[in-house]
Amino acid sequence: MKTTGDTLECGHSLAELSAYLDTGQIDDPAHLDSCPECQAGLASLRHLSELGSDLLRSDVAAAGSGNDDWMQSILDNLRLELRPGRSIPLQSEDAHDTLWETEGSISALIRSVADALPGTAAGKCRLHGDVTTPGAGITVEVDIAVVYGHAMEERAAVLRQELAETLAFHTELAIQTINITVTDVLEPPTPSKEEQP
Amino acid sequence: MTGSPAAQHQLDLVPDALLAGRAADGDTAAFEALARRHGPLMRATARRLTGSLTDADDVVQETLVQAWKQLDSLRDPAAVKGWLLRIVGSRSIDHLRKRRNHVDLDDVENAVDAGSRPRNKDPENNAVNSSRIEALKTALAKLPEEQRRCWVLKEFNDQSYEEIALTLNISPASVRGRLARARITLARTMEEWR
Numbered sequence: 001m002k003t004t005g006d007t008l009e010c011g012h013s014l015a016e017l018s019a020y021l022d023t024g025q026i027d028d029p030a031h032l033d034s035c036p037e038c039q040a041g042l043a044s045l046r047h048l049s050e051l052g053s054d055l056l057r058s059d060v061a062a063a064g065s066g067n068d069d070w071m072q073s074i075l076d077n078l079r080l081e082l083r084p085g086r087s088i089p090l091q092s093e094d095a096h097d098t099l100w101e102t103e104g105s106i107s108a109l110i111r112s113v114a115d116a117l118p119g120t121a122a123g124k125c126r127l128h129g130d131v132t133t134p135g136a137g138i139t140v141e142v143d144i145a146v147v148y149g150h151a152m153e154e155r156a157a158v159l160r161q162e163l164a165e166t167l168a169f170h171t172e173l174a175i176q177t178i179n180i181t182v183t184d185v186l187e188p189p190t191p192s193k194e195e196q197p
Numbered sequence: 198m199t200g201s202p203a204a205q206h207q208l209d210l211v212p213d214a215l216l217a218g219r220a221a222d223g224d225t226a227a228f229e230a231l232a233r234r235h236g237p238l239m240r241a242t243a244r245r246l247t248g249s250l251t252d253a254d255d256v257v258q259e260t261l262v263q264a265w266k267q268l269d270s271l272r273d274p275a276a277v278k279g280w281l282l283r284i285v286g287s288r289s290i291d292h293l294r295k296r297r298n299h300v301d302l303d304d305v306e307n308a309v310d311a312g313s314r315p316r317n318k319d320p321e322n323n324a325v326n327s328s329r330i331e332a333l334k335t336a337l338a339k340l341p342e343e344q345r346r347c348w349v350l351k352e353f354n355d356q357s358y359e360e361i362a363l364t365l366n367i368s369p370a371s372v373r374g375r376l377a378r379a380r381i382t383l384a385r386t387m388e389e390w391r
């Protein structure tokens with residue numbers, strides 16, 4: 001880069017080229033292609049950017065794995081507050097008792113059913129309807145990811161059936177509809193990945 | 198925490214968006230899987246920004262606490278990685294502001310590179326590449342503080358000018374200028390070095 005200050009001999013500034021690299025915008029883009037000074041400046045900035053990526057990779061490698069003790073000790077310190085969601089009343093044999101379960105516990109139940117199916121993992125789930133009123137009609141929506149190779153329609157049908165049975169057994173919710181959306185198709189786990197600690 | 202080892206292993210295979218959705222529903226195992234997945238990147242960027250190994254781990258922890266509380270507000274769950282890095286950026290700058298009058302910054306910043314030698318993963322290329330990286334570290338350490346912050350937030354945390362402006366409480370035009378000055382100085386140093 002033959003420069004006086006930040007300005008190239010062609011009149012453009014390195015600051016303009018720096019912004020161009022980030023935004024793709026510059027006053028006269030046609031000039032860039034034909035100007036050796038700008039080409040050299042851009043090459044130098046791109047080289048720096050690659051070196052920056054190398055430094056980042058080196059820093060990330062030096063930071064260690066997310067499965068190492070440092071991360072475990074951070075996770076141990078977090079004490080994440082629970083997200084109970086809405087309170088769902090339960091019938092009680094004794095009228096003086098007031099029993100509740102939480103929306104969060106229902107979500108956890110739904111996830112455990114979906115996760116238990118081979119090659120399937122639950123994503124977000126939602127209970128639509130007034131769960132705080134006994135007998136109110138509830139619609140369940142569940143996102144799932146399915147490993148490539150499993151028949152998705154069939155998987156959704158099996159899960160819908162299992163969720164209906166489990167929710168009927170463990171809850172008093174009046175489930176009207178269970179909607180299952182396959183949001184992701186996952187790569188099958190590779191042997192090398194399974195060997196990782 | 199919830200989640201059997203088998204379930205955790207399964208969570209390691211699913212995409213960010215799904216984990217973020219589960220975590221927003223209150224699934225701590227999914228949140229921990231996200232933390233483990235992006236922890237090294239968060240730690241690395243916090244180290245480069247704060248220049249302190251201890252502060253960096255505090256920053257990662259504060260970031261995760263804030264992320265857990267605010268996951269509901271994340272509109273695009275697939276963008277959770279960038280969102281975490283933005284929080285790391287803000288928390289790191291907060292740490293620097295708190296520390297400003299207490300410690301000689303240069304001493305602390307040098308501690309990072311003394312304490313974290315990169316691993317030798319590619320022996321053939323390693324000598325040349327790692328000496329280039331060392332030269333970049335030295336050049337970075339000599340930059341004015343505000344320029345270095347802009348550069349790291351852009352290159353490591355992948356933030357836009359507007360996001361960096363919010364994090365540093367300066368205008369986007371200042372970000373553009375400082376980033377350009379940082380790059381010009383670094384590029385010149387590296388050219389001389391090459």
Ligand SMILES: [Zn+2]
Nearest residue numbers: 010012035038
């Ligand atoms: Zn030019």
